[in-house]
Amino acid sequence: DTGVSQDPRxxxxxxxxxxxxxxxxxxxxxxxYWYRQTLGQGPEFLTYFQNEAxxxxxxxxxxxxxxERPKGSFSTLEIQRTEQGDSAMYLCASSSVAGVVDTQxxxxxxxxxxx
Amino acid sequence: xxxxxxxxIHITVSEGASLELRCNYSYGATPYLFWYVQSPxxxxxxxxxxFSGDTLVQGIKGFEAEFKRSQSSFNLRKPSVHWSDAAEYxxxxxxxxxxxxxxxxxxxxxxxxx
Numbered sequence: 001d002t003g004v005s006q007d008p009r010x011x012x013x014x015x016x017x018x019x020x021x022x023x024x025x026x027x028x029x030x031x032x033y034w035y036r037q038t039l040g041q042g043p044e045f046l047t048y049f050q051n052e053a054x055x056x057x058x059x060x061x062x063x064x065x066x067x068e069r070p071k072g073s074f075s076t077l078e079i080q081r082t083e084q085g086d087s088a089m090y091l092c093a094s095s096s097v098a099g100v101v102d103t104q105x106x107x108x109x110x111x112x113x114x115x
Numbered sequence: 116x117x118x119x120x121x122x123x124i125h126i127t128v129s130e131g132a133s134l135e136l137r138c139n140y141s142y143g144a145t146p147y148l149f150w151y152v153q154s155p156x157x158x159x160x161x162x163x164x165x166f167s168g169d170t171l172v173q174g175i176k177g178f179e180a181e182f183k184r185s186q187s188s189f190n191l192r193k194p195s196v197h198w199s200d201a202a203e204y205x206x207x208x209x210x211x212x213x214x215x216x217x218x219x220x221x222x223x224x225x226x227x228x229x
Contacts, residue, residue: 004158031215033215033216033217035217040221040222041221041222042119042205042207042219042220042221042222043159043205043217043219044219045216045217045218048216056216091158091159093159095215102215103149103161103164104161104215104217105161106151106158106159106160107158108157108158109157109158
């Protein structure tokens with residue numbers, strides 16, 4: 001169990017550019033979550049996958065945001081035409097489904113700064 | 116919709132003193148409850164969780180939490196804090212059905228003084 005990993009850890013971009021983040025969950029986990037955390041706030045749910053299916057998206061996830069999990073393993077979160085308001089920590093978490101609710105394990109996050 | 120309130124934005128405690136961090140939730144039924152800790156620049160680490168059963172839950176690093184249905188609370192406690200406990204603490208809830216989407220409180224920042 002190597003834990004949830006995220007890449008990159010930090011990203012600085014200019015307004016209007018596209019960025020993509022990657023999340024690798026714990027290997028046997030079939031649920032994967034994305035959250036966004038702004039300064040001084042708790043994480044806010046963005047979207048989640050069970051295997052490759054995206055089952056729920058928050059209203060926070062505007063049309064500029066897209067997430068994929070093509071083979072049910074790693075996931076990517078892309079933000080198009082970034083805005084300064086997108087500056088935040090993007091957290092990924094994974095969990096397993098074994099008939100009962102299980103615990104989410106979080107990665108270290110990707111900190112995005114939009115200039 | 117479920118919500119979580121952490122009334123204390125910042126708490127300062129002397130090393131060796133006891134600690135209690137408050138968490139209140141709003142939900143139609145008994146949710147699943149969690150406490151996470153976040154050190155600067157780090158992700159979230161699970162301290163403890165409550166799903167059902169004994170309302171006093173033991174976690175890692177000497178933390179415990181008590182679920183009180185009548186008060187809709189899930190307060191985190193530690194009898195004697197260490198300087199390494201300085202961090203941000205988040206209470207979270209998840210619905211007791213379907214997915215495990217977490218709703219977090221705004222967090223309590225804990226400062227430890229010598």
